[in-house]
Ligand SMILES: [Zn+2]
């Protein structure tokens with residue numbers, strides 16, 4: 001099979017044209033990949049900012065595919081089932097986090113496209129308990145960004161609370177989905193892009209943001225909560241400054257540049273800063289049901305599998321409107 005491999009950080013992915021098709025373990029399924037989203041996290045892995053991937057690695061954790069073979073102990077999936085595979089690839093089920101509904105924090109968790117080979121390939125394997133059935137309304141390419149951008153955005157929205165006026169910092173794959181869910185929940189959305197990114201601001205307004213501007217701007221009204229999707233630590237004090245008393249700033253990315261020091265008055269009056277890590281399977285089930293109901297429409301830019309390096313470069317440069325998706 002064809003697969004795009006990461007041999008070491010700071011190098012482009014390498015096309016392996018005749019890689020062995022993986023064999024499913026007893027509780028795993030072999031999946032023919034139809035589409036795999038490209039996530040900002042993949043760039044953090046390539047850049048060595050997430051420093052301990054398995055190597056060589058097949059990246060990719062927004063996988064849409066069809067089961068072609070089930071391991072001998074698999075009970076819930078059979079050949080022909082269309083499924084999605086997210087970042088959370090395995091948890092122990094036994095630790096204090098797993099037993100308290102916080103499997104996203106499991107100390108032994110294994111992540112797809114990081115600890116486990118992912119979906120930048122024609123085939124992959126996944127544990128049956130960490131595959132989601134996908135809403136039939138979505139085609140394969142359209143469904144891919146739901147599996148990380150959508151899910152993490154949903155968890156971030158949930159942790160931000162009701163927040164009638166919501167800011168989104170960084171208007172990429174995650175925000176373009178979150179704005180639609182937030183509007184469905186009756187929230188007013190204020191979108192912040194890189195200063196001067198008029199196209200990104202138009203994109204945000206087109207999806208229902210009531211206001212869009214550069215991240216150096218002050219919104220016309222204070223925010224009740226802000227979600228930060230861009231990996232830029234300087235946005236934390238900027239978002240706090242834009243947030244009303246008692247507001248919350250949620251950092252949704254897995255990596256961020258250092259947060260500069262800031263005066264305590266920005267945090268004062270019960271403002272909060274928190275992060276969102278990974279996802280639980282409950283987040284996935286809830287979000288996929290809501291996405292179909294809204295209905296969330298994903299904007300995607302498809303690339304052939306072997307153009308993964310090009311897709312990653314365009315994502316890095318901010319030249320993707322919505323989400324890049326690889327199609328093997
Ligand atoms: Zn655990």
Ligand SMILES: [Zn+2]
Pocket residue numbers: 039040041042061087148149
């Ligand atoms: Zn991701």
